[in-house]
Amino acid sequence: MYKKEISKAVINRLPRYYRYLSDLLEKDVVRISSKELSERMNVTASQIRQDLNNFGGFGQQGYGYNVEYLHSEIAKILGLDRIYNLIIIGAGNLGQALANYADFERRGFHVSGIFDVNPRLKGLSIRGIEIMMMEELESFVKENSIDIAAITVPKSKAPQLAQELVNMGIKAIWNFAPTDLHLPKEVTVENVHLSDSLMKLSYRISERDKA
Amino acid sequence: MYKKEISKAVINRLPRYYRYLSDLLEKDVVRISSKELSERMNVTASQIRQDLNNFGGFGQQGYGYNVEYLHSEIAKILGLDRIYNLIIIGAGNLGQALANYADFERRGFHVSGIFDVNPRLKGLSIRGIEIMMMEELESFVKENSIDIAAITVPKSKAPQLAQELVNMGIKAIWNFAPTDLHLPKEVTVENVHLSDSLMKLSYRISERDKA
Numbered sequence: 001m002y003k004k005e006i007s008k009a010v011i012n013r014l015p016r017y018y019r020y021l022s023d024l025l026e027k028d029v030v031r032i033s034s035k036e037l038s039e040r041m042n043v044t045a046s047q048i049r050q051d052l053n054n055f056g057g058f059g060q061q062g063y064g065y066n067v068e069y070l071h072s073e074i075a076k077i078l079g080l081d082r083i084y085n086l087i088i089i090g091a092g093n094l095g096q097a098l099a100n101y102a103d104f105e106r107r108g109f110h111v112s113g114i115f116d117v118n119p120r121l122k123g124l125s126i127r128g129i130e131i132m133m134m135e136e137l138e139s140f141v142k143e144n145s146i147d148i149a150a151i152t153v154p155k156s157k158a159p160q161l162a163q164e165l166v167n168m169g170i171k172a173i174w175n176f177a178p179t180d181l182h183l184p185k186e187v188t189v190e191n192v193h194l195s196d197s198l199m200k201l202s203y204r205i206s207e208r209d210k211a
Numbered sequence: 212m213y214k215k216e217i218s219k220a221v222i223n224r225l226p227r228y229y230r231y232l233s234d235l236l237e238k239d240v241v242r243i244s245s246k247e248l249s250e251r252m253n254v255t256a257s258q259i260r261q262d263l264n265n266f267g268g269f270g271q272q273g274y275g276y277n278v279e280y281l282h283s284e285i286a287k288i289l290g291l292d293r294i295y296n297l298i299i300i301g302a303g304n305l306g307q308a309l310a311n312y313a314d315f316e317r318r319g320f321h322v323s324g325i326f327d328v329n330p331r332l333k334g335l336s337i338r339g340i341e342i343m344m345m346e347e348l349e350s351f352v353k354e355n356s357i358d359i360a361a362i363t364v365p366k367s368k369a370p371q372l373a374q375e376l377v378n379m380g381i382k383a384i385w386n387f388a389p390t391d392l393h394l395p396k397e398v399t400v401e402n403v404h405l406s407d408s409l410m411k412l413s414y415r416i417s418e419r420d421k422a
Contacts, residue, residue: 101406
């Protein structure tokens with residue numbers, strides 16, 4: 001339907017469009033001009049038109065965008081028109097933060113299970129989801145259709161765990177361990193490297209202070 | 212010393228170089244060729260040379276890179292040759308995860324204080340840092356030299372809090388609330404939008420499944 005090879009920069013901006021449109025929907029805004037959307041989002045109106053043209057447009061010259069329609073179309077592009085079963089490996093603070101984040105559930109990311117090695121966490125629940133032990137992981141993955149595994153274990157454990165998850169048939173990993181995972185190409189990996197983010201911040205602070 | 216206007220893509224890769232070089236240092240590797248570094252990092256050797264040339268090189272043709280020297284030079288570029296005092300606003304799971312992350316401390320990001328509105332958290336400590344109440348924030352910021360504020364409060368509270376922090380003199384914000392902050396240009400903001408990251412993952416899963 002739309003042309004292939006969408007640039008990484010466009011893909012990086014799509015979730016942001018979706019977020020802004022979600023906010024507008026919550027405020028019952030029915031229609032928005034690309035000018036107004038651009039002012040809110042702090043990008044140019046032509047950038048917005050150009051980005052959306054990658055997927056066939058959605059706006060009518062002079063009429064602006066229908067918020068609900070654009071929101072649902074971007075949802076489809078982002079693959080948000082289905083449910084994803086997600087497991088979280090590592091029930092520390094970060095794993096618990098992810099499990100508690102109700103917004104994910106609202107967007108179709110259903111937390112199916114949480115796993116940890118710490119026997120003291122066994123049987124505890126987060127948002128009604130019982131923490132299971134790692135010995136239970138393989139059979140759980142086999143019995144349930146799991147789409148995404150979030151990894152919040154220490155860096156030293158992450159590469160082997162990721163490989164094991166792939167062996168169990170997991171095809172998408174949301175990696176929070178501060179290390180890159182080297183996995184087969186058919187496995188989709190999205191990294192959240194918090195320390196990289198903090199270093200980008202210190203880079204920009206030191207550049208600013210030099211100026 | 213080095214030419215200005217380093218591209219965003221290069222800046223995004225620098226923390227990754229730093230991370231790999233830190234791992235090599237830990238393994239007592241003294242010297243590495245750009246070819247070997249490129250294989251480990253899964254980027255081309257010419258990309259590495261090109262990136263580092265932005266800052267004046269650091270390698271000698273045929274000799275490879277001195278790991279310790281390159282590590283310390285990249286640290287300087289990233290502004291890691293100084294200490295940053297960081298406060299965390301929001302002592303929920305995510306705030307606690309950040310406070311517990313010893314790696315940040317090791318790189319010079321010192322957690323000076325943690326703040327929350329929940330009176331039940333008053334007096335509790337995370338890694339020896341006592342959780343303070345929001346009423347204490349302003350005087351704490353005035354009495355201490357705070358470089359960075361990490362915001363892990365709900366989305367609805369984040370914009371006003373960010374504005375208040377700026378009014379108190381904070382010039383860098385590490386924002387985890389799923390909303391963009393519109394702040395004066397002189398304030399450096401680095402966003403970690405977890406839901407955007409998850410949507411990028413679902414986009415790539417759905418593109419993969421279409422193929």
